[in-house]
Amino acid sequence: MAMPGGGADGTAARRDPAGTPADRRRAGAAGRSTVGAGALLEIRDLTLSFQTRYGLVQALNGVSLSVGHRERVGVVGESGSGKSVTAQAVLGLVPAAEVTGEIYFDGEDLLRVSPGRLRQVRGKEIGYIFQDPLSALDPVRTVGDQISETLRIRGVRKAEALRRSADMLRRVGIRDARHRMDDYPHQFSGGMRQRVMIAMALVAEPRLVVADEPTTALDVRIQAQVLDLLLELAEERSLSILFITHDLGVVSGFAERVVVMYAGRVMEQGATDELFYRSVHPYTLGLLESLPRLDGEIPGRLTTIGGKPPSPADTPRGCAFHPRCRYALPVCSEQVPPLVVPPGGGHPSACHRAAWLAERPGVLR
Numbered sequence: 001m002a003m004p005g006g007g008a009d010g011t012a013a014r015r016d017p018a019g020t021p022a023d024r025r026r027a028g029a030a031g032r033s034t035v036g037a038g039a040l041l042e043i044r045d046l047t048l049s050f051q052t053r054y055g056l057v058q059a060l061n062g063v064s065l066s067v068g069h070r071e072r073v074g075v076v077g078e079s080g081s082g083k084s085v086t087a088q089a090v091l092g093l094v095p096a097a098e099v100t101g102e103i104y105f106d107g108e109d110l111l112r113v114s115p116g117r118l119r120q121v122r123g124k125e126i127g128y129i130f131q132d133p134l135s136a137l138d139p140v141r142t143v144g145d146q147i148s149e150t151l152r153i154r155g156v157r158k159a160e161a162l163r164r165s166a167d168m169l170r171r172v173g174i175r176d177a178r179h180r181m182d183d184y185p186h187q188f189s190g191g192m193r194q195r196v197m198i199a200m201a202l203v204a205e206p207r208l209v210v211a212d213e214p215t216t217a218l219d220v221r222i223q224a225q226v227l228d229l230l231l232e233l234a235e236e237r238s239l240s241i242l243f244i245t246h247d248l249g250v251v252s253g254f255a256e257r258v259v260v261m262y263a264g265r266v267m268e269q270g271a272t273d274e275l276f277y278r279s280v281h282p283y284t285l286g287l288l289e290s291l292p293r294l295d296g297e298i299p300g301r302l303t304t305i306g307g308k309p310p311s312p313a314d315t316p317r318g319c320a321f322h323p324r325c326r327y328a329l330p331v332c333s334e335q336v337p338p339l340v341v342p343p344g345g346g347h348p349s350a351c352h353r354a355a356w357l358a359e360r361p362g363v364l365r
């Protein structure tokens with residue numbers, strides 16, 4: 001399979017090896033946090049830079065996040081915040097010049113394992129669903145061939161691999177699956193192609209699925225169907241999911257915990273309800289303000305955060321959000337705020353004014 005932005009085995013990304021749906025979806029979310037507590041995936045202080053014609057640019061600046069066993073974690077942020085690069089780094093698929101930090105999967109640092117071991121983990125233990133199935137699927141090979149390949153390269157015999165692939169295709173809702181195995185990607189609609197991608201990611205029965213904007217290209221109705229399917233499969237197969245999206249609305253119905261990223265850093269993270277109702281970061285609050293209200297109240301107008309996210313080649317000093325932040329203090333343009341739980345308790349926020357915001361719930365809304 002073609003790996004966007006990386007070599008066939010993705011080793012360029014790594015240091016030298018020596019690492020009623022909405023309610024149902026949110027059930028069990030309250031207060032659950034697994035950071036550092038036996039998580040299935042734990043990313044610690046990940047930094048990553050690219051060599052560009054402007055020199056070395058830092059795309060990730062110390063990202064730490066975790067996904068627990070059977071936990072669904074959403075990563076949100078505007079374009080360029082580093083969501084995909086983080087996800088691709090987990091699978092060693094990003095052609096970075098330099099990577100530091102740790103990426104533990106079930107206790108094994110994926111930044112330090114051999115390329116062979118990384119290939120075993122990828123596909124078998126971690127499945128990846130790409131945003132754009134058309135560029136991820138090979139147009140000149142049948143979908144049956146592509147789904148079963150994941151099993152065949154792991155030594156499963158051809159007949160067995162094809163049988164399991166057809167079963168998986170049926171499970172993701174493709175009718176007449178056995179015959180459709182012989183079709184090519186262009187013979188499927190956008191929503192059906194995304195189901196094929198899900199079948200490919202899940203056929204080898206991984207424990208973690210990384211889904212990078214899996215529904216962004218779909219219309220709202222199909223998007224909801226695909227999200228429900230993913231949720232069903234997650235529950236049925238005890239999956240952990242790292243779900244990437246720029247849409248806080250999508251994440252509210254899907255994830256139990258949310259990580260908000262901006263300019264290659266984690267700005268805030270916590271249980272989904274905590275973030276939605278008790279956010280203590282102006283960036284998250286800005287994203288929330290730009291969502292339509294779900295409580296039935298119709299706002300006078302939807303606001304958006306003014307300005308644009310910075311390029312990694314030109315990230316502002318101090319808090320990278322300060323040029324767009326209406327609550328910025330002089331210290332904000334000087335010192336990077338650490339990601340910590342504010343003194344009064346709650347969840348981690350990288351903001352010099354987190355404690356001040358915590359005392360004023362709803363200050364921006």
Ligand SMILES: Nc1ncnc2c1ncn2[C@@H]1O[C@H](COP(=O)(O)OP(=O)(O)OP(=O)(O)O)[C@@H](O)[C@H]1O
Nearest residue numbers: 005050059078079080081082083084085086246312
């Ligand atoms: N191969 C690369 N070479 C140089 N810079 C890159 C490369 N891949 C990503 N970047 C830069 O790294 C930053 C983070 O990119 P990333 O794709 O992770 O953003 P994202 O949050 O996924 O955004 P989007 O919502 O648009 O998908 C961006 O500024 C991007 O331009």
Ligand code: SF4
Nearest residue numbers: 319322325332351352
């Ligand atoms: S640290 Fe300052 S600039 Fe950054 S989000 Fe908080 S108040 Fe705004």
Ligand SMILES: [Mg+2]
Nearest residue numbers: 083084085212
């Ligand atoms: Mg992306």
